[in-house]
Amino acid sequence: MHERTIRVTVDSGVIEGFTADGVHRWRSVPYARPPVGPLRLRAPQPVQPWPGVRYCHGFTYCAPQERKYTLLGLGKFQPMSEDCLTLNVVAPENPGNDGPLPVMFFIHGGGYILGSSATPIYDGGSMARRGCVYVSVNYRLGALGCLDLSALSTPEHPIEDNLFLRDLIMALRWVRDNAAVFGGDPDNVTIFGESAGAHAVATLLAVPEAKGLFQRAISESPASGMAGPPNVAAAFADDFVRELGATPEHGAAAVMNARPAQLIDALNAVMRLGMTEMRGAFPVGPTYGTTLLPHDPLQAMRDGTAHRVPLIVGTNRDEGRLFTRFLQLLPTTEPAIELLLADSDVELKERITKAYPGYPSPSACIRLGGDFAFGTAAWQIAAAHGQHAPTYVYRYDYAPRTFHLSGLGATHATELLAVFDVYRTRFGSLMTAVADRRSARRVSNDVQNRWRSFSRTGSPGDRWPRYTADQRAVMVFDRHSHLEYDPNADRRRAWEGFTLAAN
Numbered sequence: 001m002h003e004r005t006i007r008v009t010v011d012s013g014v015i016e017g018f019t020a021d022g023v024h025r026w027r028s029v030p031y032a033r034p035p036v037g038p039l040r041l042r043a044p045q046p047v048q049p050w051p052g053v054r055y056c057h058g059f060t061y062c063a064p065q066e067r068k069y070t071l072l073g074l075g076k077f078q079p080m081s082e083d084c085l086t087l088n089v090v091a092p093e094n095p096g097n098d099g100p101l102p103v104m105f106f107i108h109g110g111g112y113i114l115g116s117s118a119t120p121i122y123d124g125g126s127m128a129r130r131g132c133v134y135v136s137v138n139y140r141l142g143a144l145g146c147l148d149l150s151a152l153s154t155p156e157h158p159i160e161d162n163l164f165l166r167d168l169i170m171a172l173r174w175v176r177d178n179a180a181v182f183g184g185d186p187d188n189v190t191i192f193g194e195s196a197g198a199h200a201v202a203t204l205l206a207v208p209e210a211k212g213l214f215q216r217a218i219s220e221s222p223a224s225g226m227a228g229p230p231n232v233a234a235a236f237a238d239d240f241v242r243e244l245g246a247t248p249e250h251g252a253a254a255v256m257n258a259r260p261a262q263l264i265d266a267l268n269a270v271m272r273l274g275m276t277e278m279r280g281a282f283p284v285g286p287t288y289g290t291t292l293l294p295h296d297p298l299q300a301m302r303d304g305t306a307h308r309v310p311l312i313v314g315t316n317r318d319e320g321r322l323f324t325r326f327l328q329l330l331p332t333t334e335p336a337i338e339l340l341l342a343d344s345d346v347e348l349k350e351r352i353t354k355a356y357p358g359y360p361s362p363s364a365c366i367r368l369g370g371d372f373a374f375g376t377a378a379w380q381i382a383a384a385h386g387q388h389a390p391t392y393v394y395r396y397d398y399a400p401r402t403f404h405l406s407g408l409g410a411t412h413a414t415e416l417l418a419v420f421d422v423y424r425t426r427f428g429s430l431m432t433a434v435a436d437r438r439s440a441r442r443v444s445n446d447v448q449n450r451w452r453s454f455s456r457t458g459s460p461g462d463r464w465p466r467y468t469a470d471q472r473a474v475m476v477f478d479r480h481s482h483l484e485y486d487p488n489a490d491r492r493r494a495w496e497g498f499t500l501a502a503n
Helices: 125-129 163-182 196-204 230-243 248-257 260-277 297-303 319-325 334-340 346-354 362-385 401-405 415-419 426-431 434-457 489-494
Strands: 004-010 013-020 023-030 053-055 071-073 086-092 101-107 133-137 184-194 216-220 311-316 391-396 473-477 482-485
Touching: 004 023, 004 163, 023 125, 086 125, 086 163, 101 163, 101 196, 101 434, 125 133, 125 434, 133 163, 163 184, 163 196, 184 196, 184 434, 196 216, 196 362, 216 415, 216 434, 230 248, 230 260, 297 362, 311 362, 319 362, 334 362, 346 489, 362 391, 362 489, 401 434, 415 434, 426 434, 434 473
Parallel strands: 013 053, 101 133, 101 184, 184 216, 216 311, 311 391, 391 473
Antiparallel strands: 004 013, 013 023, 023 086, 086 133, 473 482
8 A cells, every 4th residue: 555645734833644545544643742750630721833844644642541442453452542642534536616514523432441542443435425524532531531539629639520522622623723734624513423432522512611612512332321410429529538548638649640540440349339329320421510511511511502513323222232232331231220220219110111122121221321321312312402403313223144143232332333445444344244245335325425414514305304302203224224202112201210329
C-alpha cells in the first residue's frame, strides 16, 4: 500500500499525516495540554503551540484502564498514559466541489471505564469516503475523568467535576476552530457515540457550554442510571478514598499522588460495592446540579432547556446478551434482577417482570436486563427530546447467522459493524457466512446512507417519520428494514415510574 504524507496547519502548529485508501489520516492530534502532574483532575487547558512539524502518523496513548481492554490486534496492546487528550481526523482525498463537508464527531463507549479511539473498528475511512470529515476523540476515563471526585477538592489540591465532559467540549471547540483546514464545515457538526459514548452525546445536549458546538446528535444504545446528583457523587468519592487507604480529609492528596493502576483497582472495588448498594446512579458518569451540567439531562430535555437539535436514538434487539459473556455489569440473572427491584413497590415490580413472559427464565432475564440498561434510556430520551426537536428512533435487529449460532444475536454494539462498514472488510467477511454477505452489506448501506443524510440535512431520509407521543414510529434495521409503531409497548410502559432507588 503506497502512502504519501500530507501536512496542514491547525491553530497550534503544523501536523503531518498520511494518505492511503482514498483518505487523508492524522492520528493522535493533541487538542488540550496533557492533564498530568498538577493538571491531574483539573479542567483541560488549551493545547500549547509547538515549533516545526508534529508527526501524526500513528496512535499514541489511550486513557489509563485495565490493560486487557487496550488490545488493538493479535498480541498488540495500545500504551496508556494520562497524556491521552488527542483526537484523530480522517478526510476524503477527493472531496468534490459541493462545498465544506459535514463533520462526524465520534465518542467511543466502554462504560466510562475503558475504550480508545484507536480501536480498529472506529477507523472511519469508509465514512469519510462517503463524504464527511470524521473525527474520533479520546477523553479521560474512570477515576481520572468519569468518577466525580470534586467533593474532595481543597485549596491545595483543587479538583473539578465532569472532567470527561469538559474534555469533550474542549475537543468540540478544537473542531470548531480547525475543521475548515480539513475541508469540514464547523457549522455542521454531528456528534455520535455508542453506549457510554451515546450517553455522553445525550448529556452534551444539556450542557450550556456546548451550545453551538454541534448541530445534530446520534445516540446509539445510551445507558440508563449513569447520571447522578452531587450527594451521590460525594458518597462514591468517599468510598473511593477508603479503597485507596486514606481518609476523606486527606482524600485529595491521596488521589493526586496515587499511580493510575492504584486508581483503577480502587474504582473496580467501588463499582463492585455500587452494584450491591444501589445508590441511585452508577459510580462513573456525569454529575448534574453543577455549573457545567445544571440539570439532569433527561429533565432538561423534558423542560425544553436542552439544545433543540435533531436527534437519532435507538437500541439493538438483543442488548443484554453481550453482558452474559463479557463485562458482567448488567442484571441479567434472577438474583441480580431481584436486587435491582428490591426497593420498588410490589405492583411496579410485578408489572416489570410480567412484561417479560417466562420470567425468571434466562432469556427473559437477559431481555429485562437489556431493557433496564438501554431500552429505558432510549424510550425516555425519545419521548423527552421529541417534544421539542426532531427525533428519530431505531431498533437494530440485524445479525448474521454466525451471531445467532453463537447466542449473541443483535447484541450491544453490533450496529457499529454497519455504521463503520465492517462487513466489507476482511475481518467482517469472517463474521458472515457466504449466504449473509449480501444482506450484511445491504443493511450497512442503509444505516450509513441514513446517518450520512442526517449529518447533511438533519433528516435520516425517506420513510422514517419523526417519533411522536401519538405514533412512536421506530425504524427497524434488518434483512428487510421496515417501520414499526411502538414496538414492545408493554415493555416500554412497564418501566414507567421506575428509578434506581438510593438505599
